[in-house]
Amino acid sequence: MSLLSLHDMAVSLRGRPVFSGVSLTVGAGEVVGLIGPNGAGKTTLMRAALGLVPASGRSSLADLPARDRARRAAWMPQSHEIAWPVDVETLVTLGRIPHLGAGQSVRPEDRAAVDRALSQMGLQDLRHRTATRLSGGEQTRALVARTLAQDTPLVLADEPIAGLDPAHQISTMQCFQDIAAQGKSVVVSIHDLGLAVRHCTRLILLAGGRLVADGAPVDVLTPDNLRAEFGISAHFVDTPQGPVFQPLEVLR
Numbered sequence: 001m002s003l004l005s006l007h008d009m010a011v012s013l014r015g016r017p018v019f020s021g022v023s024l025t026v027g028a029g030e031v032v033g034l035i036g037p038n039g040a041g042k043t044t045l046m047r048a049a050l051g052l053v054p055a056s057g058r059s060s061l062a063d064l065p066a067r068d069r070a071r072r073a074a075w076m077p078q079s080h081e082i083a084w085p086v087d088v089e090t091l092v093t094l095g096r097i098p099h100l101g102a103g104q105s106v107r108p109e110d111r112a113a114v115d116r117a118l119s120q121m122g123l124q125d126l127r128h129r130t131a132t133r134l135s136g137g138e139q140t141r142a143l144v145a146r147t148l149a150q151d152t153p154l155v156l157a158d159e160p161i162a163g164l165d166p167a168h169q170i171s172t173m174q175c176f177q178d179i180a181a182q183g184k185s186v187v188v189s190i191h192d193l194g195l196a197v198r199h200c201t202r203l204i205l206l207a208g209g210r211l212v213a214d215g216a217p218v219d220v221l222t223p224d225n226l227r228a229e230f231g232i233s234a235h236f237v238d239t240p241q242g243p244v245f246q247p248l249e250v251l252r
């Protein structure tokens, strides 16, 4: 079952091409890491997939009415700033809006989804704290929880682990794997290639205005791709504890 299908997508911003010719399909049960150097177009690609930025080509999500799209895909933007001084529980409950009718109050199943999301992000003790007064990483976790509470088949998250401590980076990626094990899928832009190879089932490398590679981490993070697109060398080995990837040197 396809949860997202992009065909020949291209975006130009202020007359400057960002990328073109991007086609891909995300099926059920995937954790897809969207990787590429700064400015490669990862954010723009996810926003185009959601219909949030004008694009040519086709996205299976972009043309849906906003409410239907919000029931199919949850979006966590790159900016982890929280605008309103509401408590964490209220913030996370906002993720349930697409499931509620106009004027309908929160139902037991919405509370259950909120509780589950708070627990997945380890936020139970912070649920009554004012979200804007949390630390940066705590605010990020609250926003991930809001995205999870939306309980959609697909999650698109833009650098959701940026700014988290190592334990929360790992547990957030593991949470995405758990979601995938339930048949949902996650597309996550990520700069930490070490965590990407350990937790993503598939990597998509965007660079130089095109989709350079799409496949298993070992097939995408080849020495050639690392040199040509990131300008680095790396140590990448399989160990009994799983794959270990360590960037080593800048090559240019």
Ligand SMILES: Nc1ncnc2c1ncn2[C@@H]1O[C@H](COP(=O)(O)OP(=O)(O)OP(=O)(O)O)[C@@H](O)[C@H]1O
Binding pocket: 013, 014, 018, 036, 037, 038, 039, 040, 041, 042, 043, 044, 045
């Ligand atoms: N509103 C905008 N107007 C003009 N150009 C933009 C706009 N937003 C982004 N761009 C440009 O589009 C390109 C892709 O940006 P994008 O944020 O998608 O990259 P990214 O891969 O997510 O980068 P990063 O890893 O730094 O977050 C960049 O060159 C950026 O300068």
